[in-house]
Amino acid sequence: MSPRVTGPKYERVADRLARLIACGTLRPGERMPSVRGLARQETVSISTVLEAYTVLEGRGLVETRPQSGHYVRRRRLELLEEPRPPRPAAGTTRVSVAALVQEVYRAVRDPDVVPLGAATPSPSLLPAERLSALLREATRAPPSQSLGYDTPPGCLPLRRQIARRALEWGAALGPDDLVTTVGCMEALHLSLRAVTRAGDTVAVESPTYYGLLQLIESLELRALEVPTDARTGLDLAALEALLGRHPIKAVLAIPSFGNPLGSLMPDEGRERLVAMLARRDIPLIEDDIYGELPLDEDGAGVHPRPAKVFDKRGLVMWCGSFSKTLSPGLRVGWVAPGRFGDAIERLKFAHTVATASLPQLAVAAFLEGGGFDRHLRRMRRALAAQVTQVREAVALHFPAGTRVSNPRGGYVLWVELPDRADALDLHARALAHGISIAPGPIFSARGRFPSCIRLNCGHPYTPELDRAIRTLGRLAATPA
Ligand SMILES: Cc1ncc(COP(=O)(O)O)c(C=O)c1O
Numbered sequence: 001m002s003p004r005v006t007g008p009k010y011e012r013v014a015d016r017l018a019r020l021i022a023c024g025t026l027r028p029g030e031r032m033p034s035v036r037g038l039a040r041q042e043t044v045s046i047s048t049v050l051e052a053y054t055v056l057e058g059r060g061l062v063e064t065r066p067q068s069g070h071y072v073r074r075r076r077l078e079l080l081e082e083p084r085p086p087r088p089a090a091g092t093t094r095v096s097v098a099a100l101v102q103e104v105y106r107a108v109r110d111p112d113v114v115p116l117g118a119a120t121p122s123p124s125l126l127p128a129e130r131l132s133a134l135l136r137e138a139t140r141a142p143p144s145q146s147l148g149y150d151t152p153p154g155c156l157p158l159r160r161q162i163a164r165r166a167l168e169w170g171a172a173l174g175p176d177d178l179v180t181t182v183g184c185m186e187a188l189h190l191s192l193r194a195v196t197r198a199g200d201t202v203a204v205e206s207p208t209y210y211g212l213l214q215l216i217e218s219l220e221l222r223a224l225e226v227p228t229d230a231r232t233g234l235d236l237a238a239l240e241a242l243l244g245r246h247p248i249k250a251v252l253a254i255p256s257f258g259n260p261l262g263s264l265m266p267d268e269g270r271e272r273l274v275a276m277l278a279r280r281d282i283p284l285i286e287d288d289i290y291g292e293l294p295l296d297e298d299g300a301g302v303h304p305r306p307a308k309v310f311d312k313r314g315l316v317m318w319c320g321s322f323s324k325t326l327s328p329g330l331r332v333g334w335v336a337p338g339r340f341g342d343a344i345e346r347l348k349f350a351h352t353v354a355t356a357s358l359p360q361l362a363v364a365a366f367l368e369g370g371g372f373d374r375h376l377r378r379m380r381r382a383l384a385a386q387v388t389q390v391r392e393a394v395a396l397h398f399p400a401g402t403r404v405s406n407p408r409g410g411y412v413l414w415v416e417l418p419d420r421a422d423a424l425d426l427h428a429r430a431l432a433h434g435i436s437i438a439p440g441p442i443f444s445a446r447g448r449f450p451s452c453i454r455l456n457c458g459h460p461y462t463p464e465l466d467r468a469i470r471t472l473g474r475l476a477a478t479p480a
Contacts, residue, residue, distance in 0.1 A: 009044055010051035014059075016042075017052065018419055021061050021072055021400045028400060032062060032070040059418070061400045072400060080395045081403045082230045083261070083416040086448060089225040092201045092246060095217040095445045101210050104427070107436040114468040115459060117436030119259060119324075119412050122459040125382055126327050127375050131362060134369075138361035146357050152345040154180025154334075155360035161367035162320075162334050169291070169302075170309040171318070177336050179344050180355045183328075184289045187319035187335035189215055190351065191285045192250065194317070194343040196221055200249040203242060205234050207414070207443035207452070209259040212252055212287070216445070223445035224248060230405045230414065233258055233265035236272055243280060250283045256304045257290035260414045260443055260454040262407020267305055274310040281315070283340070288320040290410040292376055299381035301409070314339030322363055324410075325376060330359040382460070383411045389461040390469065397473030413455045417476050421451045429475050435468045 020026045032053070033041070039049045053070050056062035060081055063073045108118040138146055153159065159175035166173045181187040188211075196202060198220035204212060206225035216223050224246055227235045234253050242248065255265040255273070265273070277284050286307045294301030308318035317340060321333030332355065337344040366372055390413055394404050401418030417423065423439040430437050438456075440449030459465060 010048045010055060013038070013042055013044060013048060013052035014055040015419075017056060018059065018061055018401065026072050028072050030072050032072060034069065059401050060403075061418075080391065080406075082405055083403045083414055083452065085229045085235065086206055086225075086227050089206060089444075089446050089448065092222040092224045093445050095213050095221075095223050097210055097213045097442050097445070098217055100439075100442050101214055104210075104436065104438055104442065107431055112434060113431070114435045114464060116455045116465075116468065116472075117438045119410070119454075119456050120328060120458055121324060121379075121383075121411070124460060125379050125458070127366075127371070130366065130371060130375075131327060131330075134362040134365045135358055137365065138358045141361055146361060148357070149354040150180075150357045150360065151354050152179050152348040154178075154355050155357065155364060157364035157368070158332070158360045159334070161364050165303075165367070166306070166308075166336070170305040171336070173308075173336050177341075178334050179337060179341070179348060180360055181319075181321075181333040181335055181348065182352055182355050183323055183331045183333040184287065184319050184321035185211060185215070185333070186348075186352065187317075187321070187333045188212065188252070188285060188287060189219075190344050190347045191283075191317040191319060191335055191337065191340070192216070192219055192221070192252070193347050194337065194340045195283045195285075196249045201246055203239060203246075203248045203251045204445070205253055205258060205261075207260055207440065207449055208252075209254065209287070210438070210442040213442070213445055216252075225445055225448070228258065228261060228263065230261045230263055231408075232269060233261075233263040234269075234273065236269060236276065239273075240276060243276070243282070248282060250285055251277060252285045252287070253307075254287045254290070255307050256288055257293060257407065257409030259290065259410060260405075260412050260438070262295075262405050262410050262412065262414070264304060264408035265307075270305065270307040271310045274307050274312075274316060278311075278313050278315055283338075284311075284316045286316055286318045288318060289324055291320065292325050293380060293383060293411065294409040295380065295384040295387055295407060295411075297381065297384050299377035299379070299384070301380060304409075308336060311338060317344075325372075325379065326363060326366065330363060331356065332359050332363045383457065386459070386461055387411055387413065387457045390455060390457045390465075393461075393466060393469040394455075394473070397470045399473070399477040402476070411457045413457060415453050415455060417451045417453070419451075419479075421476055421479055423450055423453050425480050426453065426472070426475055429480065430472055433468075433471050433475070435472060437472065
């Protein structure tokens with residue numbers, strides 16, 4: 001980062017001090033230079049130095065202790081601030097994130113790279129033995145079930161199990177209200193295709209999961225970014241204003257534990273969102289892939305009520321999968337398409353004909369056998385511990401002024417680096433050290449969030465992971 005040469009004097013002094021804090025010359029808890037000494041050294045007035053310290057306090061880098069002076073703020077976990085909500089972006093835009101996303105997930109394929117990039121669960125958290133037993137068992141099902149085309153709407157035993165779980169979360173769906181899909185991604189793809197045409201505008205959270213942006217790009221749609229809060233998700237007032245100004249054809253959102261923020265939209269918000277869109281006849285495509293993973297220490301958390309619960313007009317297309325809870329490789333997902341059921345079934349048939357039978361039968365048997373909830377409790381406990389460990393390590397090793405999300409669920413952290421750090425540059429330098437991260441700009445259609453990164457916490461916190469976080473912190477503190 002090149003030093004600022006314009007702007008008020010106190011800002012320049014503040015920037016210089018911020019750099020000394022970032023690179024560790026001034027360490028957390030240490031006393032800052034005295035006001036008089038600094039004024040002499042910088043040849044500025046005492047009031048300029050005091051103003052610079054006020055700026056640094058505002059940035060969360062410095063604290064004032066009465067009768068004692070100014071200190072570099074300690075970064076205890078409870079002092080770690082959450083990322084700021086983005087300002088509204090102007091207008092709709094074409095999307096082109098695919099090439100950069102490809103770079104990120106190529107790195108993930110390399111087993112020697114520390115996997116902080118893609119949001120994948122560690123295989124050690126997945127019930128591998130039980131799944132392989134159930135897959136073997138599925139091969140013994142009648143060949144008409146296990147070997148034929150399982151044409152849409154797909155595996156009935158699985159749809160029954162999904163409907164049973166949905167009922168527990170308040171969504172009264174029958175098996176006939178569901179279509180099974182090749183992961184959540186196909187559910188989202190089919191939903192978008194059912195309600196949009198090339199050139200249409202789709203509203204998305206900002207930041208949002210890059211896979212959704214890739215989908216929008218591949219369907220030649222336009223994205224409209226809606227500011228999203230790290231705690232409560234989509235900003236509904238901002239969305240309402242945008243609905244009045246743009247011909248939005250669909251809203252694509254992750255109300256339960258959004259990726260990358262881990263936000264949770266409260267029930268009142270979901271109800272308001274569904275009603276707001278229903279008044280305008282606009283479909284809501286609800287990505288509920290993380291709903292089963294609320295983060296709490298005892299793992300007993302409950303799946304939030306999907307927005308689908310509030311759908312009176314069949315306009316909510318509820319999408320999910322078992323990729324985050326059982327295995328991403330099974331590629332088993334679903335959509336409850338509401339009034340778009342016929343269109344979805346036709347598109348599904350044209351797109352992939354059918355979902356593979358054996359994984360669907362195995363997942364249905366897992367759900368039916370009753371072990372799924374026990375597995376989820378164990379997984380949630382492990383994920384909650386891992387997320388806390390990574391947050392603590394970020395608090396300890398990243399430069400002062402770093403902000404980090406406090407996710408309500410899922411297992412990714414959104415980190416906002418201080419001092420206009422360059423996340424793309426950090427991504428490249430981290431890869432050279434054998435560490436993959438997801439740089440902020442791939443979470444925006446407009447390449448926003450240049451100083452943010454997303455960290456995956458799906459893996460147990462090993463000494464190797466600890467070293468990787470320390471290295472990242474060091475790289476972030478010493479911009480190229
Ligand atoms: C929010 C979100 N939606 C969808 C997906 C893709 O899901 P699947 O692997 O089931 O296709 C992911 C994967 O990371 C995700 O994070």
